[in-house]
Amino acid sequence: MTTDTNPIAMAAITSVGAAGMPRHHLAIFAALFVFLTAAPFLLYPIFVMKVLCFALFACAFNLLLGFGGLLSFGHAAYFGMASYVSAHAAKVWGLTPELAIIAGTLVAAVLGLAIGSLAIRRHGIYFAMVTLAFAQMIYFFSLQAAFTGGEDGIQAVPRGHLFGLIDLRSSEVLYFFVLAIFFAGILLIYRIIHSPFGQVLKAIRENEPRAISLGYRVNRYKLAVFVLSATLAGVAGATKAIVFQLASLTDVYWTMSGEVVLMTLLGGMGTVFGPIVGAAVIVTMQNYLARFGDWVTIGQGIIFVVAVLSFREGIVGVLAKWIRKPL
Amino acid sequence: MKKMGFVLASTASLLMAGAAYATDVKIGVLNDRSGIYADIAGEGSVIAAQMAVEDFKATDKGINVSIVSADHQNKPDVGSNIARQWYDTENVDVIADVPTSSVALAVNEITKEKNKIFLASGPASSDLTGKACSPNTVHWTYDTWALANGTGSAMVAQGGDSWFFVTADYAFGHALERDTSAVVEASGGKVLGAVRHPFPGQDFSSFLLQAQGSGAKVVGLANAGGDTINAVKQASEFGITQGGQALAALLMFINDVHALGLEVAQGLVLTGAFYWDKDDQTREFSARFQERNAGQKPSMIEAGVYASVLHYLKAVEAVGDKDAAKVMAKMKEMPTEDPLFGKGTIRADGRKLHDMYLFRVKKPDQSKAPWDYFETVATIPADKAFRPLAEGGCSLVK
Numbered sequence: 001m002t003t004d005t006n007p008i009a010m011a012a013i014t015s016v017g018a019a020g021m022p023r024h025h026l027a028i029f030a031a032l033f034v035f036l037t038a039a040p041f042l043l044y045p046i047f048v049m050k051v052l053c054f055a056l057f058a059c060a061f062n063l064l065l066g067f068g069g070l071l072s073f074g075h076a077a078y079f080g081m082a083s084y085v086s087a088h089a090a091k092v093w094g095l096t097p098e099l100a101i102i103a104g105t106l107v108a109a110v111l112g113l114a115i116g117s118l119a120i121r122r123h124g125i126y127f128a129m130v131t132l133a134f135a136q137m138i139y140f141f142s143l144q145a146a147f148t149g150g151e152d153g154i155q156a157v158p159r160g161h162l163f164g165l166i167d168l169r170s171s172e173v174l175y176f177f178v179l180a181i182f183f184a185g186i187l188l189i190y191r192i193i194h195s196p197f198g199q200v201l202k203a204i205r206e207n208e209p210r211a212i213s214l215g216y217r218v219n220r221y222k223l224a225v226f227v228l229s230a231t232l233a234g235v236a237g238a239t240k241a242i243v244f245q246l247a248s249l250t251d252v253y254w255t256m257s258g259e260v261v262l263m264t265l266l267g268g269m270g271t272v273f274g275p276i277v278g279a280a281v282i283v284t285m286q287n288y289l290a291r292f293g294d295w296v297t298i299g300q301g302i303i304f305v306v307a308v309l310s311f312r313e314g315i316v317g318v319l320a321k322w323i324r325k326p327l
Numbered sequence: 328m329k330k331m332g333f334v335l336a337s338t339a340s341l342l343m344a345g346a347a348y349a350t351d352v353k354i355g356v357l358n359d360r361s362g363i364y365a366d367i368a369g370e371g372s373v374i375a376a377q378m379a380v381e382d383f384k385a386t387d388k389g390i391n392v393s394i395v396s397a398d399h400q401n402k403p404d405v406g407s408n409i410a411r412q413w414y415d416t417e418n419v420d421v422i423a424d425v426p427t428s429s430v431a432l433a434v435n436e437i438t439k440e441k442n443k444i445f446l447a448s449g450p451a452s453s454d455l456t457g458k459a460c461s462p463n464t465v466h467w468t469y470d471t472w473a474l475a476n477g478t479g480s481a482m483v484a485q486g487g488d489s490w491f492f493v494t495a496d497y498a499f500g501h502a503l504e505r506d507t508s509a510v511v512e513a514s515g516g517k518v519l520g521a522v523r524h525p526f527p528g529q530d531f532s533s534f535l536l537q538a539q540g541s542g543a544k545v546v547g548l549a550n551a552g553g554d555t556i557n558a559v560k561q562a563s564e565f566g567i568t569q570g571g572q573a574l575a576a577l578l579m580f581i582n583d584v585h586a587l588g589l590e591v592a593q594g595l596v597l598t599g600a601f602y603w604d605k606d607d608q609t610r611e612f613s614a615r616f617q618e619r620n621a622g623q624k625p626s627m628i629e630a631g632v633y634a635s636v637l638h639y640l641k642a643v644e645a646v647g648d649k650d651a652a653k654v655m656a657k658m659k660e661m662p663t664e665d666p667l668f669g670k671g672t673i674r675a676d677g678r679k680l681h682d683m684y685l686f687r688v689k690k691p692d693q694s695k696a697p698w699d700y701f702e703t704v705a706t707i708p709a710d711k712a713f714r715p716l717a718e719g720g721c722s723l724v725k
Contacts, residue, residue: 044416046411046412047408050408144497149498150497150499151428151499152429152452152454153403153429153432155403155429155433155436155459156432156436244407245407246403246404248429249429250404286405287408
């Protein structure tokens, strides 16, 4: 695995900067920060915010797939449900945006706990199918429930005032709020991956019977990473609802679950930065090729096939192989 | 000094030339170009908008119009993203069409926020002129209330006084069933029952058998798109219309009938705002349209795009400016007149008023030419066709 990022081994081979982070990771985070701070002045801010939301979603998914080794095919459930709850909280209950996002996130966490505790009892394809089945139940619930507005979704969600003070109606102001959430999410994921907990996860991913024989309660670890992943997917979904002032069935439909798998695999499963790149590529395609309609989906399919055939580690995975450093 | 005078004079003349051609208008046609509504809107709506610009002779009147288009894939997030981008970075002044109510409601909000104009021809939701109404939106062609009212009241008047509904089990289907039931009962008919089918549905046999067994004179299909098409096909296999029951599709377009064929669709009853074969003017327009749109006659949505763009351009000409508030005020003040919908008005809540028609699909042997599909059963006058102003709950109505 090119993704073996044991910090002890890495400390020996790469120089370690502040906060216990390898220097090249620190450099990438710094570059990302500088680029994203300048981005709203160079690019269309709403588009960049969309990329950030999906990047966070893909990173949350990657935590489960890349580091926990669990392929969930129902992550749209947490993403979509959080966006509904956040939109409802902001619009009907009149909560401030940060409270609305927290409300959405909590619901995603509870949902993750409920679905995860059942799904982790099965492995491989059965796990994927169980998560898909639950996600479809959530989809049909969203289609029928009164508060989601059925196929019209929840429209005209107010962006509101951050902490009741800062007006978010300006896209630039909102952008920095989203950027802060994005960075907090990414750094949290980074911390989780490089914690002892993350090490155990990787051990379980590589050889589950061995982890059991070493005395780890494997199912507890799996459930914990499942809930964390669902929660962070919820953060992304809840934020997206505030950005677009809209929560709709698209976010909870199974194609969204598929899209996040695609983003993660294309960018590089099991890498820290891969899902960000994958999300950026897919969202850019969808955005700038929107006028070609169905051809976007076909293009995505072709890219996916090419990625699977010629660079299975994903874009960032291949780069990591070239520079011989984990990314 | 002489030189200075020359510079001043030429600047002044430039400014005056500028004033004469001051109005650059950019129209964005946003609709489904690849999915289930691509036939009833899609490229045809873009063609309709272009024809409106040409027929208006906009360039001669000092209005430079450019048209852009995009595919919203029937997804509200994609649609709202495109709408925002058009308004923010591409200086689009007007968005036209937008079928699929969820996308239209999103565009409605963004248009209000950005203070632009939305000419809604494609969407069905009557909320656009009800609780979601906006000073920046004109809802042109039809809405769910008008469809329910048209089919419900006209069918009862024709003797179809007992109804059974086959309803898609989601909010849109429920709303359509509820509104139509209310109209049927208010007109003196009764509703014998209803059955909910899953959305999207493939197998309608058990639902249609229940409808057949109910003995109702009218079977109402409270669904849309692929569901309606499947239900109509299977209803023809069960011989529902041949058995003496009338089949009423609450949301259906001429292109759906074209796709189904008369053999299957015959006897179906539906409400619409426009039929190409209504009079000489509609026939003339439709012939020109058909030539440019791969042999397809215009749907009522495409007709609505043409008429709404035409009326918008008239208002821009009258105002001499494209300021959204002034143009909207003019559009509502000026009576509408166009070859497709005739004379009409736009109400304070943004609802465009015109006659609606109850059509029955012809039997194959009654149809004399391609696209000769409908006979007009009843005309619902403009003042009765749409929801009364006071009942919508629109905040613009005092």
